[in-house]
Amino acid sequence: MADRLPLWAVGLLALLAGAGATLAFAPVGWFPAAPLALAVWFALLVGAPWRRAAVTGYAFGLGFFGVGVTWIFNSLLVFGQAPLVVASLITMLFVLVMALYPAVLSGLAARFLTLERPAGLIALAAGVVLMELARSWLFSGFPWLLFGHTVLQTPLQGWLPLGGELAAGLVVALLAAGLVLVLQRERRWSGAGLVAGLFVLSLPLTLVEWTQPEGESLRVAMVQGNIEQARKWAPDGIDHSLEVYATLTREAAGADLVVWPETAIPALLAEIRGDLSRTALELQETGGELLVGIFDHDPQTRSIFNSVVHTRSGAGYNKRQLVPFGEYIPLRERLAWLDRLLQIPMSDLSPGTGDGGMEVAGTYAGISICYESAYARHIRAPLPEARFLVNVSNDAWFGDSLAPAQHLQIARVRAVETGRPMVRATNTGVSALIAADGRLLERSGLFSREVVQGTIEPRTGMTPAAALGEGPAVLAALVLVVLGAAQRRRST
The missing domain is CATH 3.60.110.10 (Carbon-nitrogen hydrolase)
Structure with missing residues (x-):
């Protein structure tokens, strides 16, 4: 459906989804906003050529960082005593650069994955983890507003001590992929099974006391x-x-x-x-x-x-x-x-x-x-x-x-x-x-x-997360991405 919408409409929806995703973080802390916003972004990429997908991802990033890190402007203007123009330009440049991460992920996903199929969507969800990993390391890193942070005080919190913030983020992104599948009539039950399965796997983790x-x-x-x-x-x-x-x-x-x-x-x-x-x-x-x-x-x-x-x-x-x-x-x-x-x-x-x-x-x-x-x-x-x-x-x-x-x-x-x-x-x-x-x-x-x-x-x-770091979560994400890319290759 998204491929029938004009690009401006797709961009607007992605922008709003990115902005809405920040509601899952403090101080609001409304967790459903995270998988719902990601699901909108993912759905807009289904069937899109890679250039259109990259623009969609960029719009999502502009909404996400444009709302989520507005405090940078406040820090520069009020406490850094920067002129208004300088504070505005630095903040805008930062948001424009950060938005490149979802843009690159979206373009690569559209180019190398079949997002109309479950394997492709699951690989896209895993790609979110690799995107956040890159954002946490490149140019000294900016590991702020990671989707794994949103599971705090939810039934999914048990993934944090098990696999860390990236493992928790993978679960959030997989929930989003499941929601997109639910909207597809022929794959509705597989999507519902993915969402239900993630919650079933999560509940026992809340009972484990690692320390x-x-x-x-x-x-x-x-x-x-x-x-x-x-x-x-x-x-x-x-x-x-x-x-x-x-x-x-x-x-x-x-x-x-x-x-x-x-x-x-x-x-x-x-x-x-x-x-x-x-x-x-x-x-x-x-x-x-x-x-x-x-x-x-x-x-x-x-x-x-x-x-x-x-x-x-x-x-x-x-x-x-x-x-x-x-x-x-x-x-x-x-x-x-x-x-x-x-x-x-x-x-x-x-x-x-x-x-x-x-x-x-x-x-x-x-x-x-x-x-x-x-x-x-x-x-x-x-x-x-x-x-x-x-x-x-x-x-x-x-x-x-x-x-x-x-x-x-x-x-x-x-x-x-x-x-x-x-x-x-x-x-x-x-x-x-x-x-x-x-x-x-x-x-x-x-x-x-x-x-x-x-x-x-x-x-x-x-905890396993403290002992092993983000390695297991990154490995799992890489495996899912490779499987998704291999599925596309077999189908072409």
């Missing part, structure tokens, strides 16, 4: 200072930030571990080491330890790092996955003009090394900083030794946009994938205590100054 509690519970506190970016980087921003965080930390007396967010204090560690020591000593009198998000400096290499420091032991972790155009400028020599326009403080950082593992509060934790939570490989690196996860973030850059809720959703996915609770401390929200099954045990408000406190159970053991 187990180990040791005593920990009382933890996350300090959310809610200091505006402009105030933070004012001439007296260091003293003001220290006062705010030291005062709030006194409210956390009795906690085993207190966590300050990413770059809580806008200074180098060496500049405020004495102030931090005084606060840490106060905390130690009640049996607590302090983790601080701070900048660190290597005087020999003159490198500056985005770090987390354990004040009691002096151990530190330097962020590995830096944000392009936020923490460093790619091709700085050629893009120096852009660096001057954006005016982002501390935007010439160096990447760290290590796996993020650190001994804190009598147990071993896996530390990550902000954007690293979007990279499953970084979160699973300190496992199985790590008994719980800590993520510090500065979501103030996002403002009142979709991003804080989306970032929290990603953090919850990481907890489920690894079977570990997560302590998440942010500057302006949302700070949260996340259970190993993704439930929110405690959470802060957005743009509120508060101390979030609660209890976590350190856990031991390994």
